[in-house]
Amino acid sequence: MSLFLQRTFDSLANGSAYAALAVAISMVFRSTGILNLAQGQLAMFSTYIALVFATGPSPYMKFSSNTDLVGAAWPVWGAILGAIVISMLLGAFTERVIIRPISADPVAAVGATLGLYLLLGAFVRKQWGGRTMFLGSPFPQTVDDRWDIGGARLWHDSVGITVTMIAVLGLLAILQRQTKAGLAFRAVTSNRTGSLLVGIRVSRVLMLGWALAAGIGALAGGLIAGEINVRPDMMGRLLVFGLAAATLGGLRSPVLAFVGGYLFAFLETMLGGYVSFVDSQVTLVWALLVLILVLFVRPSGLMPRTESWQRR
Amino acid sequence: MITHGFKTSPVKRTLWVVASTALVGLALWVAFTATPKIVTDLTNVTALTLAFAGLVVLTHYLGLLSLGQGALVGVGAYAALHVVNDFGAPVLWMPLAGLFAGILVGAVVAFPSLRLPKAYLALLTLSMAVAYPIILRQVDGNLPITLDGAFVAPSWTGIAENDEHIWEFFLVAAYASITIFFVQGLLRGPIGRAFIASRDEPEAARAFGIPVYRLRLYGVALSGGMAGLAGGLMMIPTNFNDYTHFPEELSIKMFALAMAFGGSRLVSAIPGAIVLIFLPVWLIDRNWVVEYGWIGLVKSEGFMYAALLLVTAYLTKGKGFMSLFERRRPKDxxxxxxxxxxxxxxxxxxxxxxxxxxxxxxxxxxxxxxxxxxxx
Structure with missing residues (x-):
């Protein structure tokens, strides 16, 4: 029982990252109908930005030739917040400059997000190389920073990451339900033409959606970096799980995508822990098989099946 | 745009015969005069042309997005290699194992995802592209698996025993030509027109009795089969396979090139294959891969592919540069x-x-x- 509990605790940090990416993907797809395949790379890039802030004027992490922009090393929280702000600006810029002119054609838009995927990957490799780096966790991470519950260890940073993600997504829900901007966002996702007719500035709302999605991705990257370290391919695996989790929410429900993120992390940990022929690398494959199975049995994921989900 | 009047026009038929003869002559000349390295690269280009052609079918004929074509090539390579090593199949027929494996995997991925919006196929194929190297590493281990067999040219060809690269080139070219001929015929007929109808007007196509879902499923399976065959063919000159050969970047690069150069003709697959094989060689020759910073970024492969994708998206709305040169729809x-x-x-x-x-x-x-x- 304590082993089961330990594995459940272990899945929390990864689950938070998958959930955050899934929510970000769902938000963009829901509002624009575009699958942002660069979501993971945006998060990876933001993590490197956080690393630049956190490292200060280090010759290994200098941004171009100008390190004065950053000054002294920032605390990890400050670095992550700085990266979130830059990432949100980058998300808004991406929507305005790259996506909006071609948003009418989904193939071109997906192609553009893939272009961004490659561009960010190339930029990071050429700017900072491909070696593994360490950002550190914003939460206490020593061997004593834990609670012992039922013979299992619950680490403070796992709890911190999970609580932070839940709090941020709770704030996002409040933003959507209690503010005018949120109302406009819901109107646009529900009926874009109708929103235009009642005077909502759809383009601004979409830009806000991309900015928020990029910010959530940056937060996920910054928080999980303490667990998995920073390297150019750090988000590949997370993106796949994030996409799978978003699928559980029918790509349209951030709440179900969030739940899906934790479900997939739980599944990953349990398969790796209890099934003898599944090692930690191949859990990805089993998760994919589960995803295919879910799509076979229930194409709409955990979403209630509506008319729009009928066979096309 | 499908050329329906091709068979009836003697001028075009003559041109086609002349062009084909010239191409065969050029292939023979290159095979016997170029260095073994260039011939091997051209063999890989010929094999990959099939994978690109499969992607052209999917992207430009069916309007679907596949981001896992590189992984399907890898599946074909894996199947071809193991059917010889584990089951003792003759090496000449091993690409067919790749073909069948590609069809099977393509159908398995397409079967659930095609019932959903088109984004799901992109999502599943991208996931497959990421997962493939991880699976292969688990199954085959870290070290390359080498083919238990060799391609020795028959004596009647007159090809020397140490010139096996020439024979390998001819084998791959023969496989590729037969496949392209078959698929081109398929696309020119009612199936090709049904593909286009299901892409442009799926509702109208259904109203006319075209089974759109089944047709798309066949299309994805066909595309997967072509990629698998390409993988099997790549094992002829390469003779070994490991998990680093088919990373997810390969699938994304293939998509980028198919999007940029792909048109409504299978011949548009050739430039993509040429760029994919020769661009890294060109970059290494110029020593650009070791440059860092902003200059290194601009000279990097990733930047070039990203620029290609973005330019294609803006200038051609995702239809590809070949579409700019294609014949416009006839006037009223x-x-x-x-x-x-x-x-x-x-x-x-x-x-x-x-x-x-x-x-x-x-x-x-x-x-x-x-x-x-x-x-x-």
Whole structure:
């Protein structure tokens, strides 16, 4: 029982990252109908930005030739917040400059997000190389920073990451339900033409959606970096799980995508822990098989099946 | 745009025969005169042309997005290698194992995802592209698996025993030519037209009795089969396989090139394959891969592919640069041949417009029948 509990605790940090990416993907797809395949790379890039802030004027992490922009090393929280702000600006810029002119054609838009995927990957490799780096966790991470519950260890940073993600997504829900901007966002996702007719500035709302999605991705990257370290391919695996989790929410429900993120992390940990022929690398494959199975049995994921989900 | 009048035009037929003969002559000349390295690269280009052609079928004929074509090539390579090593199949037939493996995996991925919006196929294939190297590493281990067999040219060819690269080139070219010939024929016929109908007007296609879902499933399976065959063919010159050969970047690069160069003809697959094989060689020759910073970024492969994707998305709306050179849709076929007929047709059109106006005016008057309709 304590082993089961330990594995459940272990899945929390990864689950938070998958959930955050899934929510970000769902938000963009829901509002624009575009699958942002660069979501993971945006998060990876933001993590490197956080690393630049956190490292200060280090010759290994200098941004171009100008390190004065950053000054002294920032605390990890400050670095992550700085990266979130830059990432949100980058998300808004991406929507305005790259996506909006071609948003009418989904193939071109997906192609553009893939272009961004490659561009960010190339930029990071050429700017900072491909070696593994360490950002550190914003939460206490020593061997004593834990609670012992039922013979299992619950680490403070796992709890911190999970609580932070839940709090941020709770704030996002409040933003959507209690503010005018949120109302406009819901109107646009529900009926874009109708929103235009009642005077909502759809383009601004979409830009806000991309900015928020990029910010959530940056937060996920910054928080999980303490667990998995920073390297150019750090988000590949997370993106796949994030996409799978978003699928559980029918790509349209951030709440179900969030739940899906934790479900997939739980599944990953349990398969790796209890099934003898599944090692930690191949859990990805089993998760994919589960995803295919879910799509076979229930194409709409955990979403209630509506008319729009009928066979096309 | 499919050329329907190809068979009936003797000029075009002659041109086609001349071009084909020239291509065969060029292939023979290159095979016997170029260095083994270049011939091997060309063999890989020929094999990958099939994978790109499969992607062209998917992207430009069916309007679907596949981001896992590189992984399907890898599946074909894996199947081809293991069917020889584990089951003792003859090496000449091993690419067919790749073909069948590609069809199978393509169908398995397509079967659930095609019932959903198109984004799901992109999502699943991208996931497959990421997962493939991880699976292969688990199954085959870290070290490369080498083919238990060799391609020795028969004596009647006159190819020397140490010139096996020439024989390998001819084998791959033969496989590729037969496949392209078969698929081109398929696309020119009713199936190709049904593909286009299901891409442009799926509802109308359904109304005309075209099984859109099944057709797309066959299309993805066909594309997967072509990629698998390409993987099997790549094992002819390469002779070994490991998990680093087919990373997810390969799938994304293939998509980028298919999007940029792909058109509505299978021949548009050739430039993509050439760039994919020769661009890294070109970059290494110029020592650009070791440059860092902003200059290194601009000279990097990733930047070039990203720029290609973005430029394609902006300038051609995702249709590819080949579409800019393709023949425009023929002008209205009912255009009258001379002025007199034109004036008569114009008068008739004018009369019809006036009649429509009159009908609309009378329809605006409420009457018993319309009231009855509304209550119904």
């Amino acid at each position: 076929l009912v255009k009258p041949p001379n002025r007199r007929v034109a004036s008569v047709v114009g008068a008739l059109v004018d009369l019809e417009a006036r009649l429509t106006q009159v009908e609309e005016l009378t329809a605006d008057q409420p009457d018993m029948r319309s009231r009855q309709d509304s209550t119904d």
